[in-house]
Amino acid sequence: MFRLDELVERLGGELLGDPATAVRRVATLEQAGEGDLAFLANPKYQSRLAACGASAVILAPAARDLTVLPRIVTADPYIYFARVAQLFNPPEAFVPGVHPAASVASPIPASVTVAAGASIDVDVELGERVVIGPGCRIGRGARIGAGSRLNANVTIYHDCVVGRDCIVHAGAVIGADGFGFARERDGSWVKIPQVGRVVIGDDVEIGANTTIDRGALDDTVIGDGVKLDNQIQIGHNVKIGERTAIAGCVGIAGSTTIGARCMIGGQAGIIGHLEIVDDVVVSAGTLVTKSIRRRGVYTANLPVQGHAEWVKNFAHLRHLDALVDRIRALEERKERKAR
Amino acid sequence: MFRLDELVERLGGELLGDPATAVRRVATLEQAGEGDLAFLANPKYQSRLAACGASAVILAPAARDLTVLPRIVTADPYIYFARVAQLFNPPEAFVPGVHPAASVASPIPASVTVAAGASIDVDVELGERVVIGPGCRIGRGARIGAGSRLNANVTIYHDCVVGRDCIVHAGAVIGADGFGFARERDGSWVKIPQVGRVVIGDDVEIGANTTIDRGALDDTVIGDGVKLDNQIQIGHNVKIGERTAIAGCVGIAGSTTIGARCMIGGQAGIIGHLEIVDDVVVSAGTLVTKSIRRRGVYTANLPVQGHAEWVKNFAHLRHLDALVDRIRALEERKERKAR
Amino acid sequence: MFRLDELVERLGGELLGDPATAVRRVATLEQAGEGDLAFLANPKYQSRLAACGASAVILAPAARDLTVLPRIVTADPYIYFARVAQLFNPPEAFVPGVHPAASVASPIPASVTVAAGASIDVDVELGERVVIGPGCRIGRGARIGAGSRLNANVTIYHDCVVGRDCIVHAGAVIGADGFGFARERDGSWVKIPQVGRVVIGDDVEIGANTTIDRGALDDTVIGDGVKLDNQIQIGHNVKIGERTAIAGCVGIAGSTTIGARCMIGGQAGIIGHLEIVDDVVVSAGTLVTKSIRRRGVYTANLPVQGHAEWVKNFAHLRHLDALVDRIRALEERKERKAR
Missing domain, CATH: 2.160.10.10 (Hexapeptide repeat proteins)
Known part of the structure; x- marks a missing residue:
């Protein structure tokens, strides 16, 4: 369990809202509840902020005013989330x-x-x-x-x-x-x-x-x-x-x-x-x-298709060279005519 | 070792031929011999029935008269085979x-x-x-x-x-x-x-x-x-x-x-x-x-070719977009002429 | 440590240069130094012979005069290298x-x-x-x-x-x-x-x-x-x-x-x-x-491209069949005109 001001002291970032807010784990915006610290790393999820049940949120400067929840503003919310997650989940302590x-x-x-x-x-x-x-x-x-x-x-x-x-x-x-x-x-x-x-x-x-x-x-x-x-x-x-x-x-x-x-x-x-x-x-x-x-x-990979479409399209791959020859033949006739 | 009537009693199916026929393992149509119970799951293998040396066969209703061997007729011979195989080969018994x-x-x-x-x-x-x-x-x-x-x-x-x-x-x-x-x-x-x-x-x-x-x-x-x-x-x-x-x-x-x-x-x-x-x-x-x-x-996979053919055909994949442009150019000239 | 004449006695090959030359490991032409036996298996690397610091070299008959280093001439230098490497590095001896x-x-x-x-x-x-x-x-x-x-x-x-x-x-x-x-x-x-x-x-x-x-x-x-x-x-x-x-x-x-x-x-x-x-x-x-x-x-694999090129080219794979139809249409018009 950490208070937001403890987190900011250790990891930096700007704190908005009640510094005494306590959080005990990290969670996604969708699943966060009481006691959770959520994060908004990808702007495309910002609509989820409204319904977010987290006790606090990590977000980027551009998103600072998108919620009234207690929040930590930081340049890279995903890195910040990773560091908080490390604090909450230290590596297992082994007995020597x-x-x-x-x-x-x-x-x-x-x-x-x-x-x-x-x-x-x-x-x-x-x-x-x-x-x-x-x-x-x-x-x-x-x-x-x-x-x-x-x-x-x-x-x-x-x-x-x-x-x-x-x-x-x-x-x-x-x-x-x-x-x-x-x-x-x-x-x-x-x-x-x-x-x-x-x-x-x-x-x-x-x-x-x-x-x-x-x-x-x-x-x-x-x-x-x-x-x-x-x-x-x-x-x-x-x-x-x-x-x-x-x-x-x-x-x-x-x-x-x-x-x-x-x-x-x-x-x-x-x-x-x-x-x-x-x-x-x-x-x-x-x-x-x-x-x-x-x-x-x-990159070199293939677009997936429904099997029937794939059969139709990919049969031609065996004959691509012949196909190019046919295009060339069409072009050459054109050339001859143009002359 | 099971008799066919014992199998039918446990697993269902219709029994044709001597109910006392004893079988002691499952086998493919091709490899089955005395004491083996073979199965015909895929109609394309039905020509193998004639020469099959099995003591009995599992087959579908449509194939019931294709052999005179003792047989079990069942809607799904492959499922039946699986269940018989489980009877013949129970999981290893471990000592606790x-x-x-x-x-x-x-x-x-x-x-x-x-x-x-x-x-x-x-x-x-x-x-x-x-x-x-x-x-x-x-x-x-x-x-x-x-x-x-x-x-x-x-x-x-x-x-x-x-x-x-x-x-x-x-x-x-x-x-x-x-x-x-x-x-x-x-x-x-x-x-x-x-x-x-x-x-x-x-x-x-x-x-x-x-x-x-x-x-x-x-x-x-x-x-x-x-x-x-x-x-x-x-x-x-x-x-x-x-x-x-x-x-x-x-x-x-x-x-x-x-x-x-x-x-x-x-x-x-x-x-x-x-x-x-x-x-x-x-x-x-x-x-x-x-x-x-x-x-x-x-599906998205490629047809295999002999290497030389592949070299000829697949070189064009790098230029498919240019190829489409060439087709379009040919079509446009046609359009212009038609007008 | 082996002398070249010992190697030739065990593994065959023709020995040129000082038979008492001692080598204690195999190495690539590039990395070989004093005490190393290098090998030239692929003619495309023969330019590396000149600067090679090896004590001796394994090479094919065609390359026999490309160096003045002590050398073993053999039909298949790579096989010879493998066998020498086995001599130098016998399998680990385990205690029963x-x-x-x-x-x-x-x-x-x-x-x-x-x-x-x-x-x-x-x-x-x-x-x-x-x-x-x-x-x-x-x-x-x-x-x-x-x-x-x-x-x-x-x-x-x-x-x-x-x-x-x-x-x-x-x-x-x-x-x-x-x-x-x-x-x-x-x-x-x-x-x-x-x-x-x-x-x-x-x-x-x-x-x-x-x-x-x-x-x-x-x-x-x-x-x-x-x-x-x-x-x-x-x-x-x-x-x-x-x-x-x-x-x-x-x-x-x-x-x-x-x-x-x-x-x-x-x-x-x-x-x-x-x-x-x-x-x-x-x-x-x-x-x-x-x-x-x-x-x-x-063979059936794809040429790698920069991602943007790949996007341009590979989009067409979904429409190859339609593309072939377009080529056919162009050809048919030609046919009709030619008649």
Whole structure:
């Protein structure tokens, strides 16, 4: 429970209305009730302010007079909401110590928590206050920075590095072998040992069941502040720049480099050995098959249609080249006539 | 081993031929032999009846006279087959009790099975006959309804709810944080605490390595009778209506609502904040980028071509707008001439 | 550390330059330094030879005189590189034995390694030198051939078979139920028991978090020498021929058969009940919706564009059929005039 004046003291913003108004959680404009602090981040929802039952509201300067509720005015209400939500919902406090059903083969700081069923191999270095969830496996020689938290059943392969204050969700696999094989003439495959590591920066979040492969010769590198959603696959020797965010189910093939502050939409794919510069946005479902040299938004996906319409329209895609020939033929006749 | 008259007594249907015919498993028309009960569900396979070596056959009224084999006539042979297969293959019977290598921090019913390496946190409620597979992690305050079975290495995060008679396959992760961040001007991300839950109804099946994120403020909700295949990603605050079935590798982004009895094909994607009504079918590989307001089948995927043809045809997609301009120009000249 | 003459003695090839040259690891042309053995596999990189700091180089006969460095000349430098890399980086040597925090309910050979937190059910058969990583779950009646290695948190369901010398990466799930349900008139689903197995050949590699479902009635079969990357989903009753390689995030729906020596690009999808012959290459991101009867390369994906261009061009896809009608109308007028 915070009073509005306490919030403004900690997080800034201009306070209008009763400073003693108490709020105990954040909520959407629609669902907020007594004791809730709502927020208006997107002007298109401002009509919802009228009926809002919140005790107070966070809003932008342009919206300051749209309600008589106690309110906090701030340049970016969504960021403010995020910070208030963090105040109301601090990260879980873990009791330090090693669960008796964990297996730990390296010396670790007393501030570390290791849950039931976790196993930590030899030569592992864990920073202060690291949390290793139940069933996690930390391979030989791996390093995890202070304050990082691994949820359940996370696997960190040998020698991989995770920075400080990272969050890794359940089932993620960091450092499995990259998909590297040389092909014999008869089609059989000779495995290329994958001797690079995965090196992950600070303040990175990695979603559930996401996989990041170790490098073949050099390392796979994930920059500081990168946010990865669930079920992402990152191939060997990929490099991802700082603060890039990648939505669920994206696949990035080997040796591709992605710049800083990119945003990659869900189910997008990026083939191998490409370069994508900083500040690129790739739309959901888009397969990137060429390097992207200029910042901007890039898209390649199809409009959904009713199935019958789709059958009619898309049959022509097989014959687009012939269609263009027919147009050219029509144009040429015109040309001849014009002459 | 069942006699045909025993099957008909339990499951209904009309019996033709020797009621004492004994069958001990179900099989396809092609592979069935002595002691097998085959089924003809799809009329296009009826030519296979002639050579079928089964001891008996399940078929529809229209096909009743297509064989002289002992047979069960029923309106829906595929449903009948499913029910016979369930009789022949009852779910594994687990011995109740907690394995000595499990860690259980909540009181649980005596009828529950907890396998080796599983860990159950405090304040967890498990219904009667729940089975917790090896290596599963049940977070603080989670609830799992009677008769539900979790296979190996499943993670249920804190406070999530799984209904009765659910099946969750290995590696599934229920309740990891949704992908919610507010973006600062400098491109850095402020985490929005994900304080909602995942609430899963009764009779739901969840495939291997599927992930369902907890809600940001409200809950993510999966309705009764929903069937989810493997490697599906469901974002925060998604709602899925009763009996909807979703095939493998589908991604559904945050805050999207899907109606009841929908069928979503493999690798389809649905972007966030959409509404899809009841009884919608989405074809495999289709990315849905707009709400769907009417029941029906919706599709957006490409015809596969030999690579050389594809190169020829698809190059034109970049210039479709110019192509349309050329057609328009041709039409306008015609217009002018006609005048 | 190997001398070049030792390498040539073991692996063949023609040695030019000082046979006593010692190398201790492999590296790319760009990054190689003192003590490194670099390789030139792709002629387009041959300009990098000049500045290469390696102690020696592997190259093809055509490139034999492009450097004065000590070198090994061989028909396929990439295969040679792979084999040298294997010499320099032999697989980890595991100490045989069962970790005290593992649960083993079957008799196993003394040469087997079972790590912490692993659990092995009854009636399991493990070959010599099998390695079961931490947190793996081997179901009742499963069999794993000699020399196969499972990384952490792998789940093998009951009765499944893994061949010899396989590598299975963390989080893979072998043998979960296929997605098999019969649909009642009211839209509810009746589960069809999945009683087939997964049968995996020898020398197969399976990537992290990849899932392979057990067969419904018959088995799902993965041939010898198949290589599967991460996050692949393989449905029930799929058959994959020998030495086929499949990149990350591919989904293959039930009952599809894929030939030998195929290569399937990342994020490709193949719908169910298809047949794909030997030696087929499917490009990344391609959804295969028909059987492929002839070897060759097959593609269906879209060119990426800047978002504004894409909006302009792709709007027309909804109207392609009408566009073709307009072209036809133009052609018909021409025809009439010509007559």
